[in-house]
Amino acid sequence: MSRELAKTYDPKGIEERLYEKWMKNGYFHAKVNPDKKPFTIVMPPPNVTGQLHMGHALDNTMQDILIRFKRMQGYEALWQPGTDHAAIATEVKVIEKLRSEGIDKNEIGREAFLKHAWAWKEEYGGRIINQLKKLGASADWDRERFTMDEGCSRAVNDVFIKLYNKGYIYKGSRIINWCPVCQTSISDAEVEHEDQDGFFWHINYPIVGEEGRFVEIATTRPETLLGDTAVAVNPKDERYKDLVGKMLELPLTGRQIPVIADEYVDKEFGTGCVKITPAHDPNDFEVGRRHNLEEINILNDDATINEKGGKYAGMDRYEARKVMVEDLKEMGLLVKVVPHSHSVGTHDRCGTTVEPMIKPQWFVRMHEMAQEAIKVVKNGEMKFVPERFDKPYLNWLENIRDWCISRQLWWGHRIPAYYCDECGEIVVGKETPAVCPKCGCTHFHQDEDSLDTWFSSALWPFSTLGWPDDTPEMNYFYPTDVLVTGYDIITFWVIRMVFSALEQTGKIPFHHVLIHGLVRDSLGRKMSKSLGNGIDPLEVIDRYGADALRLTLMTGNAPGNDMRFYWERVEASRNFANKIWNASRFILMNLEGKEIEKPADLSALCPEDRWILSRINTVTREVTENMDKYELGIAVSKIYDFLWDEFCDWYIEIAKVRLWKADEDPKASGEALWTLRTVLTQALKLLHPFMPFVTEEIYCTLLPEEESIMIAPWPEYDEALCFADAESAVSCMQEVVRGIRNTRTQMQVPQGRKTHVYIVAGSAEAAEQYRSCARSFVNLASASGIYVQETREGIGEDAVSIVVSNAVAFLPLEDLVDKAKELERLSKEKERLAKEISRCEGMLNNPNFVNKAPAAKVDAEKEKLAKYKEMAEKVETQLKNLA
RNA sequence: GGAAGGUUAGCUCAGCUGGGAGAGCGCUCGCUUGACGUGCGAAAGGUCGCAGGUUCGAUCCCUGUACCUUCCACCA
Numbered sequence: 001m002s003r004e005l006a007k008t009y010d011p012k013g014i015e016e017r018l019y020e021k022w023m024k025n026g027y028f029h030a031k032v033n034p035d036k037k038p039f040t041i042v043m044p045p046p047n048v049t050g051q052l053h054m055g056h057a058l059d060n061t062m063q064d065i066l067i068r069f070k071r072m073q074g075y076e077a078l079w080q081p082g083t084d085h086a087a088i089a090t091e092v093k094v095i096e097k098l099r100s101e102g103i104d105k106n107e108i109g110r111e112a113f114l115k116h117a118w119a120w121k122e123e124y125g126g127r128i129i130n131q132l133k134k135l136g137a138s139a140d141w142d143r144e145r146f147t148m149d150e151g152c153s154r155a156v157n158d159v160f161i162k163l164y165n166k167g168y169i170y171k172g173s174r175i176i177n178w179c180p181v182c183q184t185s186i187s188d189a190e191v192e193h194e195d196q197d198g199f200f201w202h203i204n205y206p207i208v209g210e211e212g213r214f215v216e217i218a219t220t221r222p223e224t225l226l227g228d229t230a231v232a233v234n235p236k237d238e239r240y241k242d243l244v245g246k247m248l249e250l251p252l253t254g255r256q257i258p259v260i261a262d263e264y265v266d267k268e269f270g271t272g273c274v275k276i277t278p279a280h281d282p283n284d285f286e287v288g289r290r291h292n293l294e295e296i297n298i299l300n301d302d303a304t305i306n307e308k309g310g311k312y313a314g315m316d317r318y319e320a321r322k323v324m325v326e327d328l329k330e331m332g333l334l335v336k337v338v339p340h341s342h343s344v345g346t347h348d349r350c351g352t353t354v355e356p357m358i359k360p361q362w363f364v365r366m367h368e369m370a371q372e373a374i375k376v377v378k379n380g381e382m383k384f385v386p387e388r389f390d391k392p393y394l395n396w397l398e399n400i401r402d403w404c405i406s407r408q409l410w411w412g413h414r415i416p417a418y419y420c421d422e423c424g425e426i427v428v429g430k431e432t433p434a435v436c437p438k439c440g441c442t443h444f445h446q447d448e449d450s451l452d453t454w455f456s457s458a459l460w461p462f463s464t465l466g467w468p469d470d471t472p473e474m475n476y477f478y479p480t481d482v483l484v485t486g487y488d489i490i491t492f493w494v495i496r497m498v499f500s501a502l503e504q505t506g507k508i509p510f511h512h513v514l515i516h517g518l519v520r521d522s523l524g525r526k527m528s529k530s531l532g533n534g535i536d537p538l539e540v541i542d543r544y545g546a547d548a549l550r551l552t553l554m555t556g557n558a559p560g561n562d563m564r565f566y567w568e569r570v571e572a573s574r575n576f577a578n579k580i581w582n583a584s585r586f587i588l589m590n591l592e593g594k595e596i597e598k599p600a601d602l603s604a605l606c607p608e609d610r611w612i613l614s615r616i617n618t619v620t621r622e623v624t625e626n627m628d629k630y631e632l633g634i635a636v637s638k639i640y641d642f643l644w645d646e647f648c649d650w651y652i653e654i655a656k657v658r659l660w661k662a663d664e665d666p667k668a669s670g671e672a673l674w675t676l677r678t679v680l681t682q683a684l685k686l687l688h689p690f691m692p693f694v695t696e697e698i699y700c701t702l703l704p705e706e707e708s709i710m711i712a713p714w715p716e717y718d719e720a721l722c723f724a725d726a727e728s729a730v731s732c733m734q735e736v737v738r739g740i741r742n743t744r745t746q747m748q749v750p751q752g753r754k755t756h757v758y759i760v761a762g763s764a765e766a767a768e769q770y771r772s773c774a775r776s777f778v779n780l781a782s783a784s785g786i787y788v789q790e791t792r793e794g795i796g797e798d799a800v801s802i803v804v805s806n807a808v809a810f811l812p813l814e815d816l817v818d819k820a821k822e823l824e825r826l827s828k829e830k831e832r833l834a835k836e837i838s839r840c841e842g843m844l845n846n847p848n849f850v851n852k853a854p855a856a857k858v859d860a861e862k863e864k865l866a867k868y869k870e871m872a873e874k875v876e877t878q879l880k881n882l883a
Numbered sequence: 884g885g886a887a888g889g890u891u892a893g894c895u896c897a898g899c900u901g902g903g904a905g906a907g908c909g910c911u912c913g914c915u916u917g918a919c920g921u922g923c924g925a926a927a928g929g930u931c932g933c934a935g936g937u938u939c940g941a942u943c944c945c946u947g948u949a950c951c952u953u954c955c956a957c958c959a
Contacts, residue, residue: 008921193956200959219959232959265959274959283959342958391887392954399956487954522895524952556896556907561888562952564895568908575921586918626899633897637906652918660917738925745925751914779916839903848939849902857902857940864903 005588005701009581011545015693019133027071027710028138030078032476039075040480041067042461042510043139044493045147047086049093049124052131054519054527054553054565055486057537061550062516062632063484064137068689069627071138072714078477079138080464082145083125087412087453088182088349094120094411110410110448117411131538136546136692138710145464147456148413155463156413156456157430159504164417164428168365169405171417171426175285176404178357179347180303180317184408185361187452188401189492191345191354198342202271202335203328205231208247208256215240215248215259216335218270220342221280222328223321225250226309227298228257230276232287235261237272251333252324253310262287279358295358303355317355362406362415362449369499370397376498382508385630386560389487389515396491403496405452412450419445458496461509468504478505482512482630487560490515514630517562519553524564535565547691548573554636554690576640577694580684583648584698587676590659591702596674602721606668607772609675610726612651615642616679621717623686636690643683650734652676654776677702682715729769733776736809739802740781746825747800747816754784758795758810761788762870766806801878803829805867808874819882826879833872840865 022028030038041063046056063079071077094117095105105113129144145152163169176185201222204214215231228250233240243259250257264287265274278288278295288295298308305312305320312320328334345354374397376382377390384390406415418427422441427433432444456463461480465473479501485494494513501509521527527534540549551573557563599605602613619642626635655672662669681702688695688709699709706712740757749755757777761767767790774786792810798817799810843849843861850858 005918007919009919217959221959270959272959276959281959283957340958388887395886395955491955524895558897561896566895566908569895571921572907575919578921579919582919582922584918589918629899631899634899637897641906648918649923653923656917741924742926745913748913751916751924782916836903843902843940846939850939852939853902860902 005581005585007582007585009545009578009694011547011577011693014697015134015136015541015546018693018696019136022138022708022710023141025708027708028079028140029142030076030140030477032472033076034476036074036076038477039067039070039077040477041079041482041484042464042480043079043081044483044485044489045082045084045145045457045460046128046132047089048083048121048128048146049090050086050128052128052135052537054535054537056128056132057135057549058516058519058553059484059486060132060135060137061553062514064135064139064692065550065554065632065689066482066484066514066627066630068138068692068710069714071710072685072688072712074713076476078140078143080143080145080477080480081129081132081137081139081141082460082464083128083147084453084457085121085146085148085412087407087409087450088184088186090117090120091409091411092182092350105410113410134538134541134546136550138692143464147453147460151466152456152459152463153413155459155467156451157416158468159459159500160416160451160455161428161430162504163364168369169362170365171360171362173358173360174363174402174404175279175282175356175358176361177345177347177354178301178359179350179352179354180299180301181350181352182347182409183301185359185404185406186347186354187404187454189454190348192348193343193345195341196344198340198344200270200338200340201325201328202337203251204333204335205248205250205257205275206333207243208249210246214333215243215273216271217273217275219275220340221321222324223305223312223317224277224280224298225275225324226253226305226312226320227277227279227296228275229278229288229293229296230257230260230291232260232262232265232274232276233272234265234267235263237265237267239272251328251331252312260287260291260293262290280356282356285356285358297358299355299357361404362417362447362451364403364405366400366402366499369503370400372502373397373495373499376502376508382498382510383512385512385514389490389513389560392487393490393495396495403452405455406447406449407452408448409450412453413456415447415449415451417447419447421445454492454496457493458500459504461497461501462505474505478509479507480510482514483510484514484516486518487515488518512630515560517557517560520562520564522564522566524562527565540570544570544574545577545693547577547694551576551636551640551691554632555640556637557633559630559633576644577691579648580643580680580687581694581698583643583652584680584702586652587673587680588701590662590669590673591677594670594673596670596677598674598678599671603723605671605675607723607726607729607769608651608654608776609671610723611730612647612675612679613721614723614727615646616682617718617721620682620686620715624714624717627689632690636687639683639687639690643687647679647683650730650780651679653779654773657775657779685709685712685715688712729773732766732769732804732806733773733780735804736770736802736807737777737780739804740777740783740809740811743800743802743811744782747813749782749813749816751782754782755811755813756785756787757781757783758799758812759786759788760792760795760808760810761790762806762808764790770807797881801826801874803871803874803878805871808878823879823882826875826882830872830875830879833868833875836868837865837872840868 067077067079098116177191179186198220200218200220202216202218204216207213217231231248244261246259247256248259276284276287278285278293279297296308298305300306303317305315307313347354374394377393416428418432420436420439420441421443423439425436425438435442462478465478467474497509521533525533537549548570552570619638623635623638655676658668658672684695684699696709759770761770767788770788774788777783777786795810796812798814799812800817802809840861
């Protein structure tokens, strides 16, 4: 590979090339390996025919970072990928496609429809996987699974049968949420409540046998009147005590309904009289069951009024509402209409207002399994990161209701229940039963419904590893280590995986649940198709590279918090990629044609080299700790700061002085080069999980003998590379350099004008420190010569002084010095120091502080005080000299 | 009604177990310095929502409060 690098980093082409290389070399593949410890992440399966959005990008970037980190650390790291069949979403898409071709789902029938659906899946199924690859995802694609593949389907059937036999799955006629557009039942979790402005229609129901007397009810859905089978009042409501037991004439229907008493009614709300529609309201359903009321379903599946609705039959629910209100008005039964805002349940997939309806459906009894899922979080076996997300988890489980799992869809796992054609007996099993156990009949038909998508994704952490078979993978990789997902999906998916895993495998599915927030647009709005404010991650990758996108998503946001997306931030990330690219380019240019050997004794290196080695050593320790705690944002910003500020802005500039004189002093330049390459290499390894492409490209160019940074071992902290003395020497030097730069700017010293720098050290020790890194000043402080001494001797009276903690630096800038300004500058400095001194003294004079604060804090204050006093004295001396 | 989170520099946000407030972007000034102008150097800019409390000491802990966001429940 050529060592020539372009002047700016262009990820195009490079990313694809590297990804192909990784795939070809099989780096992503994990296998059962008893010699290594496993580390497992199961990828939340995206919709098989979906497209990558920012949420996926964030979620998968986090997973990829963790998996790459652990892989480098020597774990057998499995990132188990796959896709979800997404029942409703996919079925709707296929229906739409067929419709555009003039084909009706119901006309072609189940078999033919499924053929179309599979064809659709084959056509678009690979799309999102390829998009994930563009992101750099190092998942084990050899193990890619699909919720409807053979193994997963077997797991689904197995679980269904087990739960049925245990009595945890049952079929029942209960009130469920019905989506009239998707024409299927949906679970409570799939209903979104939103406040809508509507009306309260007050309607009089005439009391039978009491001419002119009415009961006034108030409703937000007048059309449900057609299904009323009672009016309820509170038993303690004095106003209506005499009405209980009386009959009312239900307008528009000719039916008579009773007045009943039930605690459910709130005396204060509305009129205190509630129409009861057991078939179309969950609360009314409960009341109805308590009082044995008739349940009259008045709606067809498409939410038009059915034959029970008399003259309104065939009308859409909202049209019927309008007409009925008109009719009631004409009859003089409409008392009033008042505006009223109330929450309406909508289907989260299509936004349609759901209708509660009574239908025979399959349910999972939740109470017992929920208890187990609660236990593992309460006892700390399974932990949320950040911890606060255990609250919605526990809250949901503690108030859980039975889970409606049947869907009136074809795309999905068909319910393994068979009905005897003769007697209707239900037999649940893997195959069509031969003989009815009840009547001996041999003819059966399978249940038409399919299962909720989440039923199969609930099994994902183990069905993908081969369960229900006892596979080596199950034994080795399960339970998985961490699940990474957004907080919006805890109730849908996380909970269901946990209770399913506990029930089926007896183990938690994962030890940690790492929760992230939503990626919002720059105005803080949710990205959505309808708003058109979504930003396509692929466009970001195309324009700035996957590394820039990944870095953007990982910086500046805390775990579990939402973040806003800004193109400016992507630019900043891109700039960083370019920055390290150029740092590497610089090092490569200097390495050209040289063989660099590791210095025999690192502790004999100059302070600057030992400083940067010591720093990367510390950064390595800190970053590793952050990664272990899932603090990915903190980890990457430490690497960022180290590389940009310390390595590029300081160390490279320091090293240049030696590189310029490579011919004169090959040993010194060799040491600088070795250090440059070593530190950069190590930092690249730390950065690799975050920015896999640019780090790989540089690494392989820098170390042509190496195969890939992906398989390089993760750096480890090394006690022997901790050089406190060097860190202190360099930090003093930096203090002086900053002081000099500041002064030069203030005095408007022209860029090209170099000056001598005199450093009068406060002690022999300090002098030694400054001498040891004197040559660095040449470049850092635009110095023409460095003179470290212990007295002021030989320095002009009017030299500009810069006072630091253990020295005073002087710049002979005679012609530029304005005495008055200089006096002012020093006075200000004096003032500043005086403030510091009084602050320290204040604390130290406080006996409470001295007695109660930790000794280390007190000593630190004492040291500061001494330092500031010394500096103040020096400033004072300068002021005198100037005067 | 219940719960969670937020309130820090002009903007967007970090800030781990309490001990002198940080970043990115923006703004100002100066730089065609031989890796990088996708850059370098120097600055300006914050009583860390408000009020109490605990503490020698609070952006951080506790209580209350205001405003914002979200989730759950209810709404005849």
